[in-house]
Amino acid sequence: DCKRCPFSQVADIINSRLLTVNTKYDVVWRLYDRSDNIIAINDNRSLICEITPKDLGEFGVYDLINYGSECQWIMAKKPVNTLLPLIFILGCILLLSTIYTMFGAPCKSYCMKIKSDKDEENNQQNIKRSRVRALDTFRGLCLTAMVFINDGAGHYWFLDHSTWDGLLPADLIFPWFMWIMGVCIPISIKSQLKKGIPRSTMFLNALQRSVILFLLGLMTNTAAAGPDLHSLRLFGVLQRFGFVYLVVSSLSIFMTHRHSIQCQGKISSMFKDLIALSSQWIFVLAILIIHSYLTFCMPVPGCPL
Incomplete structure (x- = not known):
């Protein structure tokens, strides 16, 4: 290729x-x-x-x-049509989704309504933390695609990773997970700030999670080849997640206001999020500029600019 x-x-x-x-x-x-x-x-x-x-x-x-x-x-x-199994599976998924939308979802909504009528007082006392369902659904789709692709993806070339050029669906799973992590971090940090949790405690929790991700990545890389330090891949997928999670979490922990900023005027209210996160934007843009310079402008032996 x-x-x-x-x-x-x-x-x-x-x-x-x-x-x-x-x-x-x-x-x-x-x-x-x-x-x-x-x-x-x-x-x-x-x-x-x-x-x-x-x-x-x-x-x-x-x-x-x-x-x-x-x-x-x-x-x-004449060759066989190798797309038929994939079309059949997608058709079954679409059929099951349609059946659930038509029959399963209304029944579930009706049962929950009956239960809420009976236990209204208990539900007011035991309020569960709400979750972003769209984010959970997208995370589930990414996990399903990741498992399918890591298991060979049915040997379909368009579902595999590109060799060096182009962009295929398998190449999007990593940035999709990065995006999910980036969306979840400010939601979690904002919730902890509202509860009055000290920033030092939040940082230690983020550091612990980053170290765990990094170590899990090292264990995964040595599972097949063994603990050979000469061929050990230091920065794998989980290691990159752990490092990026620590950097982004630290920015969000120490540069997010504990209370919401009140903006005066219609224009300033439209850019409320950008104004509140202006310090983080400056830091991230600085990292992007440095990375772009090192990638495209730094002379490397044997690599033409």
């Missing part, structure tokens, strides 16, 4: 030969009258023909016939 890749030899063909090829990606095949392991893309010496088949698929059978200076591509057996 590269840009303008050189052609690599697949097989030597004397008269005829059967080949099993990977149909995951679109490929370009060339037939040469010479035997080299690697041939540059602009090297047309001894080139017989070039084909770019568009109908490659799983369990398909094809014939490539050479007529001297020309080639003909013939489909001998």
Whole structure:
């Protein structure tokens, strides 16, 4: 998977030969009258023909016939549609969701209404902390996608991670979890500030959670390869979560006002959140500027700017 890749030899063909090829990606095949392991893309010496088949698929059978200076591509057996299992699963999920929306949700709402009428006094005394259901739902979808992708994603190329270029759904799971964490932090910090919890206690709790995430990441990285310090990946996924969580939580703990800021005027009220978090915005923008400079402007041996 590269840009303008050189052609690599697949097989030597004397008269005829059967080949099993990977149909995951679109490929370009060339037939040469010479035997080299690697041939540059602009090297047309001894080139017989070039084909770019568009109908490659799983369990398909094809014939490539050479007529001297020309080639003909013939489909001998039609490939199967590998998208059918995925479409079937999505259809089942949609069907179950529709059934629940039509029958399950109204029944649940009716039962909760009856229960609230009977236990109204007890419910007033035992008020449960409300949760952001949309956030919980999105977190559940991300976890489901993560488990599916880590288990092979059905070998669908568009559900896997991109090799080096492009953006596929699997590449979005990490930033999605980062976004969820970023949304939850100010909600949690604001709730703790309202309860009068000391900032030092909140920081120690955030530090403890960050250390646990970091250690869990190290344990995960050494589960398969073993405790080899020479090949240990220090910053894995959970380690990055732990480090970022500590930085963002510290900013929110020490730079969030305990009481809401009252803004005068219509315009200032529209930007109330930005004004209240102005110190955090400055700090985060400074980090972004430094990171962008080190990434794009810092000279590195062997890496052109």
